[in-house]
Amino acid sequence: MGNELRVVGRxxxxxxxxxxxxxxxxxxxxxxRAGMLVGKLLHSPHAHxxxxxxxxxxxxxxxxxxxxxxxxxxxxxxxxxxxxxxGLHDISDEINDTYVISEKARFWGDIVxxxxxxxxxxAEAALRLIEVDYEVLPGVxxxxxxxxxxxxxxxxxxxxxxxxxxxxAGNRGDVEGALGEAAVIVEDTFKTSRQYIMALEPLNCxxxxxxxxxxxxxxxxxxxxxxxxxxAQVFDLPESMVNVVCENAGGFFGEANWxxxxxxxxLAKETGRPVKMTYxxxxxNMNCASRETYVITGTLGVDADGMLTAVKEDVIxxxxxxxxxxxxxxxxxxxxxxxxxxxANVQARAKAIYxxxxxxxxxxxxxxxxxxxxxxxxxxxxxEKLGMDxxxxxxxxxxxxxxxxxxxxxxxxxxxxxIRMGAEKIGWTEKxxxxxxxxxxxxxxxxxxxxxxxGGQPFERFDRNLEMHLNEDGSVTAVFNxxxxxxxxxxxxxxxxxEVIGIDYEDVHFVHGETDGKLWDGGMAGxxxxxxxxxxxxxxxxxxxxxIMVAASARLGIPEDDLELRDGHFYAKAGAAADSEPVLSxxxxxxxxxxxxxxxxxxxxxIEAYHPTANPNPFGVVFTDVAVDVGTxxxxxxxxxxxxxxxxxxxxxxxxxxxQGGLSMGLGYALFEDPxxxxxxxxxxxxxxxxxxxxxxxxxxxxxxxxxxxxxxSGPFGGKGVGMCGVHCVAAAVANALYDxxxxxxxxxxxTPERVLAAIDAHVIAQVRGExxxxx
Amino acid sequence: xxKQVLTFNVNGVPCDAIVTPNMTLADLLRDELGLTGTKESCxxxxxxxxxxxxxxxPILSCATLAIAVRDKEILTIEGLAGTVGAGPTGLHPVQxxxxxxxxxxxxxxxxxxxxxxxxxxxxxPTPTREEVQEGLGGNLCRCTGYVKVVDxxxxxxxxxxxxxxxxxxx
Numbered sequence: 001m002g003n004e005l006r007v008v009g010r011x012x013x014x015x016x017x018x019x020x021x022x023x024x025x026x027x028x029x030x031x032x033r034a035g036m037l038v039g040k041l042l043h044s045p046h047a048h049x050x051x052x053x054x055x056x057x058x059x060x061x062x063x064x065x066x067x068x069x070x071x072x073x074x075x076x077x078x079x080x081x082x083x084x085x086x087g088l089h090d091i092s093d094e095i096n097d098t099y100v101i102s103e104k105a106r107f108w109g110d111i112v113x114x115x116x117x118x119x120x121x122x123a124e125a126a127l128r129l130i131e132v133d134y135e136v137l138p139g140v141x142x143x144x145x146x147x148x149x150x151x152x153x154x155x156x157x158x159x160x161x162x163x164x165x166x167x168x169a170g171n172r173g174d175v176e177g178a179l180g181e182a183a184v185i186v187e188d189t190f191k192t193s194r195q196y197i198m199a200l201e202p203l204n205c206x207x208x209x210x211x212x213x214x215x216x217x218x219x220x221x222x223x224x225x226x227x228x229x230x231x232a233q234v235f236d237l238p239e240s241m242v243n244v245v246c247e248n249a250g251g252f253f254g255e256a257n258w259x260x261x262x263x264x265x266x267l268a269k270e271t272g273r274p275v276k277m278t279y280x281x282x283x284x285n286m287n288c289a290s291r292e293t294y295v296i297t298g299t300l301g302v303d304a305d306g307m308l309t310a311v312k313e314d315v316i317x318x319x320x321x322x323x324x325x326x327x328x329x330x331x332x333x334x335x336x337x338x339x340x341x342x343x344a345n346v347q348a349r350a351k352a353i354y355x356x357x358x359x360x361x362x363x364x365x366x367x368x369x370x371x372x373x374x375x376x377x378x379x380x381x382x383x384e385k386l387g388m389d390x391x392x393x394x395x396x397x398x399x400x401x402x403x404x405x406x407x408x409x410x411x412x413x414x415x416x417x418x419i420r421m422g423a424e425k426i427g428w429t430e431k432x433x434x435x436x437x438x439x440x441x442x443x444x445x446x447x448x449x450x451x452x453x454x455g456g457q458p459f460e461r462f463d464r465n466l467e468m469h470l471n472e473d474g475s476v477t478a479v480f481n482x483x484x485x486x487x488x489x490x491x492x493x494x495x496x497x498x499e500v501i502g503i504d505y506e507d508v509h510f511v512h513g514e515t516d517g518k519l520w521d522g523g524m525a526g527x528x529x530x531x532x533x534x535x536x537x538x539x540x541x542x543x544x545x546x547x548i549m550v551a552a553s554a555r556l557g558i559p560e561d562d563l564e565l566r567d568g569h570f571y572a573k574a575g576a577a578a579d580s581e582p583v584l585s586x587x588x589x590x591x592x593x594x595x596x597x598x599x600x601x602x603x604x605x606x607i608e609a610y611h612p613t614a615n616p617n618p619f620g621v622v623f624t625d626v627a628v629d630v631g632t633x634x635x636x637x638x639x640x641x642x643x644x645x646x647x648x649x650x651x652x653x654x655x656x657x658x659x660q661g662g663l664s665m666g667l668g669y670a671l672f673e674d675p676x677x678x679x680x681x682x683x684x685x686x687x688x689x690x691x692x693x694x695x696x697x698x699x700x701x702x703x704x705x706x707x708x709x710x711x712x713x714s715g716p717f718g719g720k721g722v723g724m725c726g727v728h729c730v731a732a733a734v735a736n737a738l739y740d741x742x743x744x745x746x747x748x749x750x751x752t753p754e755r756v757l758a759a760i761d762a763h764v765i766a767q768v769r770g771e772x773x774x775x776x
Numbered sequence: 777x778x779k780q781v782l783t784f785n786v787n788g789v790p791c792d793a794i795v796t797p798n799m800t801l802a803d804l805l806r807d808e809l810g811l812t813g814t815k816e817s818c819x820x821x822x823x824x825x826x827x828x829x830x831x832x833x834p835i836l837s838c839a840t841l842a843i844a845v846r847d848k849e850i851l852t853i854e855g856l857a858g859t860v861g862a863g864p865t866g867l868h869p870v871q872x873x874x875x876x877x878x879x880x881x882x883x884x885x886x887x888x889x890x891x892x893x894x895x896x897x898x899x900x901p902t903p904t905r906e907e908v909q910e911g912l913g914g915n916l917c918r919c920t921g922y923v924k925v926v927d928x929x930x931x932x933x934x935x936x937x938x939x940x941x942x943x944x945x946x
Contacts, residue, residue, distance in 0.1 A: 281817070696914070698913045
């Protein structure tokens with residue numbers, strides 16, 4: 001590198017955007033196979049019930065019904081779809097408690113049976129003919145009820161419904177001692193909500209066996225090779241007999257529940273025909289993952305100078321009916337809560353609880369948004385007690401070079417600059433001191449900071465392997481297994497490849513749609529794409545370029561050092577021809593080398609790997625300006641400012657899009673996203689977009705995303721992770737702005753008008769009582 | 777159920793199809809005609825992903841019966857390119873603006889969003905930012921946060937205005 005960048009840093013169209021704009025892109029929902037049957041699921045109408053018996057004879061007798069399966073026909077070893085036991089780290093915190101189809105319904109909507117039939121209507125009729133004898137059990141829908149003595153048990157092996165208690169691996173120092181000496185202590189309890197992925201493409205799966213027994217599964221899944229491994233395990237097939245196809249997905253954002261796949265495959269196996277299942281929106285919610293609900297009791301100790309001396313939290317995690325990603329999400333939560341600021345004494349503990357609500361799993365941000373909702377309010381509370389400005393408090397305590405991030409030392413120390421830049425953009429000082437009352441409106445401004453990771457290393461396997469070929473026409477193809485879920489990972493990798501090799505962006509292609517023929521790759525999660533896949537791609541491009549330069553040098557008789565490859569042409573660096581006319585095109589070199597096998601240089605292809613040994617932290621801050629109507633309780637976010645340290649933006653439009661999208665998801669989390677699971681019967685009322693609200697264009701405030709660039713040493717071109725970051729801090733920043741506006745703290749998400757009004761009422765009543773006491 | 781032969785026009789091509797009375801337009805387009813560019817997400821008319829134009833007006837194809845389009849002209853995303861002065865890649869100016877402005881992420885809402893924006897610009901060629909936000913209020917997206925989507929529609933309006941101006945003065 002070193003020279004001026006030609007492709008990296010430009011706002012080029014995202015990979016595949018024109019195909020998406022014309023409707024040409026195929027998602028798994030669009031795939032049809034000859035002779036395909038329709039698969040449908042029977043869901044439990046009870047939140048907690050033992051199944052005494054299932055009579056499927058009437059359903060099977062219906063013409064057009066090809067198979068009916070229950071727990072008896074499926075693999076009955078408990079699994080955890082999100083746990084990979086690769087010996088990479090201690091997984092003793094994990095629990096295998098999930099069945100493909102269970103003998104017991106543990107939440108409203110738990111899968112009881114499945115049918116395959118010739119069409120939708122027949123499949124639906126068959127579901128109505130399955131007779132299930134349920135022994136209805138009392139359910140628990142709240143973590144506090146669930147842990148009371150005598151509460152119904154979701155799983156027999158978990159007394160009091162406590163599945164695990166665990167402590168953060170990074171606990172250190174003497175927290176109680178530090179709290180004993182602290183000048184200021186703040187402590188409070190915060191409750192977060194269950195946020196659902198709600199990606200636009202409904203969860204779907206198509207499974208087909210070939211006559212020789214090879215299995216192909218079409219499904220949107222962000223870790224296709226992991227799904228292949230799981231399916232090979234469940235169906236006792238060698239991995240090479242399983243092909244998972246996912247070229248494009250209508251949004252990922254986290255780990256879709258994989259159970260649709262083994263059910264669909266079982267139906268295909270039973271019928272000998274391809275079977276396709278498409279979940280309704282309610283099914284997608286019920287049977288996919290949400291963000292865990294957390295009850296967080298956090299404590300901060302601060303010395304008289306405003307330096308944090310103790311960070312402590314006790315967390316109750318509502319896993320729902322199955323454990324799934326509870327451990328991983330909570331470990332990330334610990335790292336975010338205790339790690340954002342410099343502090344010598346840290347203690348974080350959690351208790352994961354089962355309840356009769358749909359399971360939670362890994363969702364964009366993991367346990368980060370709950371962590372920042374609690375931590376960043378506590379930080380404001382501590383600053384207020386000290387009489388210190390919230391921005392100043394953060395600037396004093398943020399980490400810099402020499403500090404540790406989640407698991408590795410920080411590579412850059414930019415957080416303070418990022419926060420300062422955000423304060424300037426929102427007009428912090430002026431807004432904190434302005435007139436807050438404006439008729440029925442109260443105006444406030446709030447801040448919340450975050451940091452994150454660039455992949456799951458060292459705790460998860462983010463090993464990357466890929467092939468890269470020079471094609472006969474001088475273009476380059478990368479072969480790896482990354483579905484396009486909308487993050488423009490492919491385009492970003494294309495820009496870096498083009499930059500390294502010296503070709504145009506349009507001349508980089510990808511083969512990426514199915515696991516067949518691909519080298520192992522752990523898939524996408526935890527902001528890991530750009531950093532880990534990007535580093536692998538840069539390695540491969542450098543190796544391929546080295547081969548190309550050797551071949552060109554031999555062909556031209558010019559030393560490699562005197563040759564430059566740019567825009568797909570070789571130029572001689574010195575002599576009369578320097579920088580004027582190209583001496584050879586890459587196309588001509590490739591054509592000769594490959595078709596004519598000249599110079600013994602046929603093998604213009606490389607295989608490269610990348611095993612991450614670092615994990616740079618992206619930093620950021622969110623500022624928000626809100627107006628609250630004290631009559632209606634409605635919060636209007638008038639302005640959102642985000643400054644994000646991306647290291648380097650390979651494609652700034654892509655990075656901004658990731659952050660703007662994250663902010664809209666964060667806005668929904670802050671203000672209204674709620675599945676409305678009944679505390680009486682466990683029924684999920686948020687069954688579609690009318691009852692589980694997503695932010696629309698009309699909800700979006702004026703959003704300003706500013707990219708701060710300070711290349712991180714270990715990143716590809718200095719880049720680092722971004723995908724999850726937008727969602728972290730809107731709720732925290734809005735809650736802090738509310739406090740600025742109203743003088744009341746809201747500690748439970750979402751921040752609905754009802755909660756705002758109740759908090760105002762409580763505040764007024766408390767004030768009046770206080771005055772009465774003073775008078776008395 | 778009583779099947780009927782339905783005659784209509786899709787993307788400028790006369791078509792007929794055998795439909796049942798309860799078949800939705802989305803199913804007709806996707807399953808019978810293979811026009812899978814029309815996306816179905818919520819299946820009940822809440823998200824806007826299945827938007828197509830019928831006689832130039834946007835409708836939700838998942839909440840419209842197929843028999844309602846008898847003798848009508850349907851425009852799906854597959855037919856949009858080439859209907860108005862094409863951009864450098866042959867795309868309709870709205871499609872081109874979505875591509876150029878980074879308004880497409882996973883792309884699942886994009887066909888509906890683009891057709892809705894096209895209809896909006898058909899009615900109001902010079903919308904304000906607020907009018908675009910209002911017009912796209914029924915098209916949900918989980919990826920983009922809408923900022924670049926609105927930018928794209930405004931850029932398309934600009935490009936189409938210039939194009940129209942060029943024709944007018946030449």
